[in-house]
Amino acid sequence: MKALVTGASGFVGAALTRTLLGAGWQVRVLTRAGSDRRNLRALSVENTIGDLTDPASLERAVADCDAVFHAAADYRLWVPDPQTMYRANVDGTRHLIEAAHRAGVKRIVYTSSVACVGLPADGTAGTEATPVALREMVGHYKRSKFLAERAALEAAEAGAPVVIVNPAAPVGPRDVKPTPTGQIVLDAALGRTPAYVDTGLNIVHVDDVAAGHVLAFHHGRIGERYILGGENLPLRDILVEITRLAGRSPPRLKLPHGVVLPIAYVAEGIARLTGRPTRVTVDSVRMARKRMYFSSDKAVRELGYGFRPAALAFADALEWFGAEGYLGKRPPQNG
Numbered sequence: 001m002k003a004l005v006t007g008a009s010g011f012v013g014a015a016l017t018r019t020l021l022g023a024g025w026q027v028r029v030l031t032r033a034g035s036d037r038r039n040l041r042a043l044s045v046e047n048t049i050g051d052l053t054d055p056a057s058l059e060r061a062v063a064d065c066d067a068v069f070h071a072a073a074d075y076r077l078w079v080p081d082p083q084t085m086y087r088a089n090v091d092g093t094r095h096l097i098e099a100a101h102r103a104g105v106k107r108i109v110y111t112s113s114v115a116c117v118g119l120p121a122d123g124t125a126g127t128e129a130t131p132v133a134l135r136e137m138v139g140h141y142k143r144s145k146f147l148a149e150r151a152a153l154e155a156a157e158a159g160a161p162v163v164i165v166n167p168a169a170p171v172g173p174r175d176v177k178p179t180p181t182g183q184i185v186l187d188a189a190l191g192r193t194p195a196y197v198d199t200g201l202n203i204v205h206v207d208d209v210a211a212g213h214v215l216a217f218h219h220g221r222i223g224e225r226y227i228l229g230g231e232n233l234p235l236r237d238i239l240v241e242i243t244r245l246a247g248r249s250p251p252r253l254k255l256p257h258g259v260v261l262p263i264a265y266v267a268e269g270i271a272r273l274t275g276r277p278t279r280v281t282v283d284s285v286r287m288a289r290k291r292m293y294f295s296s297d298k299a300v301r302e303l304g305y306g307f308r309p310a311a312l313a314f315a316d317a318l319e320w321f322g323a324e325g326y327l328g329k330r331p332p333q334n335g
Contacts, residue, residue, distance in 0.1 A: 007072030052092025173320035200291035204230030
């Protein structure tokens with residue numbers, strides 16, 4: 001079997017590429033010229049240069065493939081020019097699915113996000129059936145992913161063999177950027193998180209997300225969505241576990257959202273003046289008003305999906321960050 005993986009140099013895409021290779025697949029990866037290919041070192045993959053905004057390159061990339069795993073996305077919570085995000089995430093998804101369908105690809109697995117899944121008003125876990133609308137999407141990243149998922153669903157309705165997976169907040173090794181979730185882990189391990197807000201996340205090991213993609217190829221129903229999540233945890237518990245593993249004291253100060261929001265506005269103003277991204281964004285503070293809890297029951301039931309404890313994801317992430325010098329030294333092994 002031969003697969004095209006987009007976003008293979010990134011966090012989820014790299015884990016997916018390794019999972020496919022381990023299962024005996026031939027893998028072609030689509031990377032941009034000049035992209036960071038550290039995650040592809042020593043991997044036996046076919047590399048093709050292209051871009052989601054270049055439809056001709058996508059036609060070349062999908063040729064002779066049995067499967068397309070579209071894991072590439074512009075994942076930033078703050079961006080100077082939002083239109084670049086929509087061109088990559090929405091238009092790029094539409095162009096790639098169209099090219100793959102024309103090429104006769106057997107199955108297209110599109111990597112969406114739990115950002116596109118609704119959250120019940122009572123605080124319980126969201127599912128694939130929880131109602132949600134574009135107006136509820138906070139920020140350009142969520143809006144672009146919501147519109148991209150809609151494009152994928154429309155393509156499935158028109159006959160394209162598309163299955164959608166919605167990963168939660170992945171954590172684990174090879175988060176080279178790191179992603180916003182990986183930055184939470186890194187900052188906590190480095191003692192850069194003196195306070196926290198009352199929110200929660202669904203934490204999943206990146207390798208479990210990768211395995212879920214392959215299960216979706218084999219067992220997913222066309223036009224269906226599958227949440228690939230793990231444990232639902234309050235942010236306080238997440239930070240306690242990370243700092244325990246890193247040998248640091250956990251933050252004790254809980255800040256109200258109303259206090260953090262003005263700080264985020266100031267930080268974004270400085271970012272616009274300097275051109276440097278900020279870690280504290282208005283959108284992230286707004287999103288934190290809700291606990292982002294989700295259920296993977298549908299994926300467990302229909303795909304045979306499973307996930308390991310979040311503590312193992314944190315431990316694997318810290319081990320990799322330490323080995324790569326992100327922490328300055330290898331983190332202590334406290335259990």
